[in-house]
Amino acid sequence: MPATRTLSEHASKRRLAAAGIPVVAERLCATAEEAVRAAAELGFPVAVKLCGEAIAHKTERGLVRLSVGDEHAVHTAARELLALARPEDGEVALLVARMVRGKRELIAGCAVDPTFGRCVMLGIGGIFAEVLADVVFRLVPISRVDAEEMLDELEHRAWLGSFRGEPAVERERLADVLVALSGVVEQDASIRSIDVNPLIVADGLPVAVDALVEVEG
């Protein structure tokens, strides 16, 4: 199997956005000062992350700061994150993103199954993802009907209805995401996998908050 590399989080999300998948509003910044300006533009609170092609496990390394509330805090966070960069990380940048508020996290993506080849998946995300293991697959390419049926096959599909004061997930928008994911890998044979995690439901709409695209070469 050919060697693969992972696009940076920002580059990954731009690939998805280009395919029509809603992604969180964010800016790539070189310095702490730029990060402060970006945060003011996006509106507080924001998430500040260290981003680079060689950085895959941001959370484990403490490279993610969530719900950063004002300009001063953004400046501090940005400087701390830049200081955490290691030589092997290569070129790094700060990623400033508007915090997406939603109680429900989904995961979505594409992977290669050894028997059936390219698949699209949708699952319940968040801290219980592994325990629930509530995931649904289809083979690429999927139709709109396939995508809609995927939503219905989640074991906890009731969770997509209105939930703790939040409106129901707009099914059509979620199905759009799945169809678009299928389209992305169908059109680009170099993509080995796509991991959208989390896909947060905010005001009933799915938004890709973090994503990684793995490509060959």
Added chain:
Amino acid sequence: MTPARHDRFRALFEPRGIIVAGASSHPGKFGFVAAHNVLAHGYAGPVFLTNREGGTILDQTAYRSVDELPDGAAELVFVCTPPATIPDLLRACARKGVKAAFVSSAGFGEAGEEGKRAERDLADLCAGLGLLLAGPNGQGIISTPVSLCAQIIAPYPPAGRIAVASQSGGFVQAFLNYARSTGVGVSRAVSAGNSAATTVADYLEYFADDPATAVSLIYVEGLGDGRTFFDEARAAAAKKPIVVLKGGVTAGGQRAAASHTGALASDDQVFEGMCRQAGLSRAHTVEEAFEIAASFAVHPLPRGPRVFVLTTAGGWGVITADRVSQSRDLELLALPADLRAAFDERLPPRWSRNNPADLAGSETRDTVVECLELAVRHAEVDAVVLLGVGIQSNLADLERRGRFYPGHGLERIVEYHERQDTRYATAAVELARRYGKPILVATELADAQPTNPGIVKLKELGSLAHPSSHQAVTALEHLYRYRRYRDRRGL
């Protein structure tokens, strides 16, 4: 499927003449069993036995070689000879006009590297000769439209509309046995063996256009190229329902994707998704697989998810209502006011006045049949589960066996009870046909008292008595899902 390929499949399942190669006079050998089964079950075409010693086998003179046979007299060869003899045998068969070979002999891909090579060579040889190769290491073929029983296992099933293809000969046998016990019969059955050249998906393609077949039932373990299986199975499922039982779901093949989402996946979840996408009805146990296939064979598809439960046995009604309510696919219909009013007119007030409609012993001679028709013809009812058929005959059986029979008016009541169950069964079948909606009769008597007149009548009319309401509802879910799959895709 090209016409030439179709003709080779036709030669496998409806051959004009068969050769049993390696026929034996020794009853303990497969070569005897195969010859016996072909000769003993009514196949009307010519049957030629070959044996290198010649001699007489089952009252028939055996040929020493295929070369001695008349040209064009056989289209199928059933091979029981050792692997080393098979290439020359098949060349000779091809010269005589044979179009399909079923190779039951073992010692190929299942027997190490050398066997694998021999198997590839065999497949190449057959491709070159224009022979359809079934097997090797398969247990046989059944084709009831031509009374063909070319197999080294049992039983010979009743004729019907289920086509079986299995990677395990043991499950062919199991499905044929279920066919025998339920009376829901089989059109074709094939043990795919090692599938050297012809896969389960290839058989599905043939069954999809086979007028004798209403539904396919398959058992698979390995799929090789899963994408090809998916494409072929989906194309076949667009024509007819397919029930699939998969073995080896926990083997856990290595997943290529290293991403988090990939790590959550198990092979079985991908297989499940593939089935949904292809329109395959996936069963999880052997008995469930057969019951779903049998349901496709005998019941019309429900147009919608709304289920009405009619019962003369209260508890069964409650538990069935629970099962329907818990279904992700079906709905327990809220009893329409006009249907309630129509029932009220015919029943004393102690009936449940709800769905499940429990007649609560308030039925008289005609009420069960009348209420069943009211329900099935109602626009909001998509399917009916009928419970309680056979209860009266079960009691009649007890009375008939007691020491007071005959006498004390028992003959008359026994006869009445049995007639009633026969009427219920008849009504269930006739009303389902008339209104084009499924009526599923569920009762433990299907297993416990197969001689019950209600059960016997259902079988006689070509229907199925489901042995439990849970299983009936599971089958109904699959019927509805398949209907929905078709409707949503404009099929």
